[in-house]
Amino acid sequence: MKTKLTHFVLGGALLLGMHTLNAQEPPPGPPPSDDSAMPPGPGPTGPRMELLGFGEMHPGKVVAGAAYSAVAVSETIQRLSDGNVIDRKVQSNVYRDGQGRTRREVTFNGFGGLAASGQPRSVVMIHDPVAGAAYILHPDKKTAEQLPGRPGAKGKGGVQNRFEARIQQEIANGTLKKEDLGTKPINGINAQGTLYTRTIPAGQMGNSNPITITNEQWYSPDLQLVVKSVRNDPRFGETTYTLSNIQRTEPAASLFSVPSDYTATQAKRPRGMRRGPGVPPAADAPPPASE
Numbered sequence: 174m175k176t177k178l179t180h181f182v183l184g185g186a187l188l189l190g191m192h193t194l195n196a197q198e199p200p201p202g203p204p205p206s207d208d209s210a211m212p213p214g215p216g217p218t219g220p221r222m223e224l225l226g227f228g229e230m231h232p233g234k235v236v237a238g239a240a241y242s243a244v245a246v247s248e249t250i251q252r253l254s255d256g257n258v259i260d261r262k263v264q265s266n267v268y269r270d271g272q273g274r275t276r277r278e279v280t281f282n283g284f285g286g287l288a289a290s291g292q293p294r295s296v297v298m299i300h301d302p303v304a305g306a307a308y309i310l311h312p313d314k315k316t317a318e319q320l321p322g323r324p325g326a327k328g329k330g331g332v333q334n335r336f337e338a339r340i341q342q343e344i345a346n347g348t349l350k351k352e353d354l355g356t357k358p359i360n361g362i363n364a365q366g367t368l369y370t371r372t373i374p375a376g377q378m379g380n381s382n383p384i385t386i387t388n389e390q391w392y393s394p395d396l397q398l399v400v401k402s403v404r405n406d407p408r409f410g411e412t413t414y415t416l417s418n419i420q421r422t423e424p425a426a427s428l429f430s431v432p433s434d435y436t437a438t439q440a441k442r443p444r445g446m447r448r449g450p451g452v453p454p455a456a457d458a459p460p461p462a463s464e
Contacts (some may be wrong), residue, residue: 222249242419251263296309352368364392368387387404
């Protein structure tokens with residue numbers, strides 16, 4: 174039986190992986206008005222994805238000709254009313270080659286079930302728009318789970334367009350403000366800053382006063398990714414995402430394929446996800462992985 178942490182990682186990676194590779198999946202219905210997600214801009218869409226280290230992912234977009242490797246650190250600090258502090262940090266190694274293939278090596282340590290065991294756990298996520306495939310690798314078991322669906326296919330009305338439409342709608346109705354912060358170097362990379370401020374009106378979710386959420390993002394037009402973001406939400410705390418040790422060289426091609434000594438299985442579609450019309454399972458897909 175897989176742990177809850179593995180289910181959480183797999184579920185988030187499934188969603189993000191298929192969005193990044195333009196899967197033919199209908200997007201979920203509009204989130205409730207008190208949703209914690211901030212505008213993806215380019216960049217993170219909420220505290221869970223930021224904590225998992227997906228800050229620089231740009232849903233629905235494949236970036237070619239901008240290879241790099243870097244170290245990504247996501248840290249969330251939550252201060253409780255009793256004075257207690259919860260500090261969760263995730264570090265990952267990230268890679269992208271000139272064809273737009275991406276690899277993220279994430280190590281979890283020190284919270285959840287891992288805190289009791291004292292043992293870190295690593296997962297590797299590979300998105301390959303060239304081959305139209307996406308995988309989650311488990312180095313400890315030498316297994317690879319192929320994501321369901323047809324990641325290389327393009328559907329109507331991309332996820333990114335829907336996100337952008339939502340941003341414009343919230344700006345128009347006054348619940349979201351967008352401010353240009355200019356440009357400055359972040360860890361040696363020129364980046365353009367944007368500050369998003371979202372307000373949840375009093376009474377919308379039982380709150381006596383308005384709730385203000387801010388998300389400061391620094392985006393590199395050259396690399397086409399977020400190199401730093403700082404999100405403040407009084408309900409969840411502060412989440413900081415940074416990229417460092419950025420190298421502009423082409424990563425090794427072997428990083429974007431499943432090792433030959435790994436056993437491949439087909440990952441199950443998360444509960445609640447619908448298969449889009451006209452999207453049959455891959456003909457050569459192996460049987461689903463057993464629980």
